[in-house]
Amino acid sequence: MDSYLHTVDSDWYRQRVSGALICVLAAFLIILVRLYYLQVVEGPEFRRQSQNNCVRLQGIPPPRGLIFDRDGVLLVENRPCFNISIVPREAKNPKGVVNKLAELLDITPEPLFARLAEVRGVRSFKPVLLRRDVSRDVVAIIEAYKLDLPGIVITVEPSRHYLEGKRASHLVGYLGEISGEELKSGCFPDNRIRDFIGRFGVEKAYEPYFHGRRGEQQIEVNALGQLTRVLKTEEATPGNNIYLTLDIRLQRKAEALLSGKVGAAVAMDPSNGHILAMASSPAFDPNVFVEGMTYESWNDLSSNRFRPMENKAIQGQYPPASTYKIVTAIAGLEEGVITEHTRVFCPGYYRYGDRTFRCWKRGGHGFMKITDALVESCDVFFYQVGEKLGVDRLAGYAKACGLGLPTGVDLDKEAKGLVPTSWWKLGRMGVPWQGGETLSVAIGQGFNLVTPIQMLSLISAVANGGIRYKPLVVRRIESSDGSLVKKEVPVPSGRLSVSDKTLEIVKRSLMDAVNKPRGTGWIARIAGIDVAGKTGTAQVVGMEEDNKENPVESEHLHLRDHAWFIAFAPAEQPRVAVAVLIEHGGHGSTAAGPIAREMIKTYLKVN
C-alpha cells in the first residue's frame, strides 16, 4: 500500500521532462542570443579587428648565453642576423616577387622557388623563409625597392658568432638546427622549429644553461601582415653566460704551436682539474654551422683524412708508448717486484722465449735503476718489470691511474681507451694472452690505447700527490644579470694507488728526465723552472688498422711514429700540467717536447 503511494506514473515523468526541456531551451536561447550579439551586433567591429588590425602572438627567441674564458675574455657572442621571408598571401603573385627579388640581388631564383614550394597552399599568411643571414647591403637594397616587393619581409634574429673562429672550436663546440624528432621528444619544450641548439662541445653539454626562456610579444599587424604596433611584450630571458676554465692566451699559443701538425695539446691546473687549454689540430670554424653550410663544405670537413671534426684531446686514442712507463714503474714499486735499488743490465735487447725485444737504444743503457730507467726511458728495464708483474696486475694499476675509463669531462663523445688484460683478450679475440705481449704493454705499446686527456689527468695526479680530478671545462655559470647560477667545484674522481715514497721516486725521475742532459726530455727544460716530464714515441709501423684507413696517404708521413710529451711545472709547486700528442710527429722529445715547453712558458709567463 505504502509503496503504491510512492510509485509515480508516466504523467509525472512527462511533467519532469517538461521542466528539463524548459531549462534546455532557455540555455540554448542564451547561447543563440550571445551568438547573435557577437556576430550580428558586434560583428562588423570584430570583422574589422580580424581584417585590419590583427593581433598576433609572436615568440621572441631568447638570446643564447655568452661564453667567456677564465678571465672574462669574450669568446662567443650573438650578432644580429637578417633573414628574408615572403608572406605568400600578401605577395599576390609570389613567383613574380621572388623573380624580382632574385634579379635585384643578382642570385639564381631556383633555390628560392624550392623554399616556396615546400609550403602548401598559396593562401598562407605565414612568412616563408627565403634566405638566411643576408648582409646589411642586401637589407638596404630590399628596403629601397620595398614597393616592388610586396609580401617580402625582413626579420632580425640573434645568430651565434664565434669571435675566435677556429680557436678552441672543439671545446666550445658548435650549433645545429633542431630536428623534428628532437622537438617531438619533449626534451626541448622551450624550443621551436628552426631554433639552433648545441651539437658539440660545451655548446651541447651546457645547452639547458645556454638556452634561457622564450618571451612573447603581442603585435598588431595591418592587412598586409606588416607590424603596425607592439601591444605588449614579455621579454625573453637570456641564457646564462658561461665562464670556461680555459686560458685563451694559452689556448692561442697551443694552437699556434700545433699549426700545420695533426694532434692535440691539453693543459690542466693539477690542483683542481681546470682545463687551461684544449687544442686539437686541425680545427674547424664553428661559424659555418650557423651561417649555413653547403654540402661541399660539410663533405670537406667530414671526409678530411685529418679528421678536423674530431676533438683529438678526448676522442683520439693512441698507444701511450713510453709515457706509460710511469704506470709500470708505479706498479713495479708498489708490488715490490723491484725496489728503488734494483739494478738491471740493458744490453740493448731482451730475450723472452725465442723472441728478442729491442731497447730503443740499440747499444744498450748498461746498468739501470728505476730512476735511470725513467730518465733514459730504458725499454729493457721495463720489459723485465712487466714480465714480473704480469699483464693483469699491471692493468689494475693502469685502471687506478684512470686509464681505460673516460675521465668524465663534460664533453660529448669522450673515448675510454683500452687497458688490455688476459680476460679481455680471451673474450675479444678468443686466444689466450701471450707472455710476450705483456712486455709490449709494459712499455706502452701493444694493445694499449689512451686519450691525451687521460694522460693529462695521470700526469696531473702525479704532480699533485696522487689525486685524479675530473677535468673541468666550465668554471662558473652566471645569469645574464651577473648573479651566480652554478659554480663548478673540483671533483676528485680517484687516487693513484701509490705510496708517497713511490710517488716521490717517480716525480724525481721525471724531473731528471727533463733536467739531466741524458734525460729523454732534455729539450723541454726551461731555465729557472723545474719542469718534470716524460716523452713517448708510439710505433705506428705494424699497426695494420692504420694502413687500411688511409691507403692513399703518403708513405713517409704515415709510417712515422706518434710523438707524446706529458709534463708538469714547477716540479715542487705544480701549477700547470700538459699533455701533447702529435700524430706521426716522429720522436716524442723533438716533436712534442718543445710544444709542451712553450705552453708551460706561456702559462707561467717566463721568457
Added chain:
Amino acid sequence: MIDRRLLEHFDWVLLSLTLVLGGIGILTLYSAATANADIVGVKGLVHLKQSYWLAIGTGIMILLALFSYRWLNRLALPIYWFSIGLLVAVLFVGKEVSGSQRWLILGPVSFQPSELVKISLVIILARHFSESVSEEGFSLVELWKPLIWTLIPFVLIVKQPDLGTSLIVLLIAGSVTIFVKIERRTLLCLTGAGILGSAVGWFFLKEYQKLRILAFLDPEGDPLGAGYHIIQSKIAVGSGMLFGKGFLKGTQNALSFLPEHHTDFIFSVLAEEWGFLGAALVISLYVLLVIWGLSVAVRSKEPFGTILAVGLTSMIFWQAFINLAMVLALLPVVGVPLPLISYGGSSMLVSMGAIGILLNISMRRFLFKE
C-alpha cells in the same frame, strides 16, 4: 535477437542527427587542419582520423542498440566499478600530456577513462533512482549512495587534473538527481555545500586554472596570456558576421590565432566560416538532439529507461552548452569538447555510445508496459 518490431521502431531521426553533426565536424576539421597544416604537422590529418572515429563510433552506436538496454540495469555495478578501475589505473600508468594524466594507452589505442565514466555513472544512478523514485522527492539521507558514486569519479578526475570533465560529471549527476526530484531542503543543502566546496576548491586549483578563471572575469587584464584564447575566439566568432567568411576562408583560423582550433575551439572556426546562419543552424541541431533525447525519455514506458535517457541526454546537453558558452566567452575556458564535432576519439566514441543507448531505449519503447 532482433525482431521486426524493433526495426520498425528504429529511431532514424536520432541516427541522422548524429551523423549530420559528425559530418559537420569533419568538414570543419578539414578547414582547421588544412589552414594550419604546416604548423600542426601530423595533426594535418585530423579530419581523416576523425572520419575513422565517426565510422567506429557508428559501429559502437549500432552495437549498443542491439541488445536490450535492460542488461545495463543488471550490469550497472560491474560497469561502474570497471570504469572507476580504469580511472584509478590512469593515475598510476596513464600517459601525461601537457601536465595532466588523462590517457590510458592500450597498444595502439589511447583512451580517456574519464569519458567512459560519464556513461557508467548515469547507468548506476538510473538504476538506483528507478527503484526508489517517489513524488515527494529524495531526502539527503536517501541520497548518500548516489552522492558517493558521484564523488568517487569526481575526485579521481580532479586529481588528473581535468577540471572540465569533473565539472561535467557533477552536472550530469546533479541533473539526474534533480530530475527524479529531491526535497527542497536537500536541494538547498547540496547547493550550499557546492558553493562552499568550490570556494575551498579554489585554493586547490592549479595556477593555470586560476589564471583561466581570472582571465574570464577580466580578459583584457592579461590579453597576452590567459585572456588571449577568449579574445581571439570572440574575434573569430564575431568576424563571421551574418553569412560567414566562407568555407576554408577563415582568417583567424588560417593565421593560427585560434588556440586548440581543432579540439575545444572548433566551434569558433565553424562560426567564423559559416557566420550566424551556419552557427545557429548547428546550435539548432544540438537543440533538436537534446529535445529528441528527452522525448525518448518520455516515450520510454519504464522508469529505468526514462531516467537513463534523461541522464545521457543531459551529458550531451551539458557538454554542448559548456563548450559553446566557453567559445562565446560566457564561461571560463575549462576544456570541454563539443560532442560529435570536436576532434578526439574518446569524446566521439562516448558521445556516440550514449546515443546508441538512446537508440536502444527508443527502439524498445513498446516492449515494456506498466
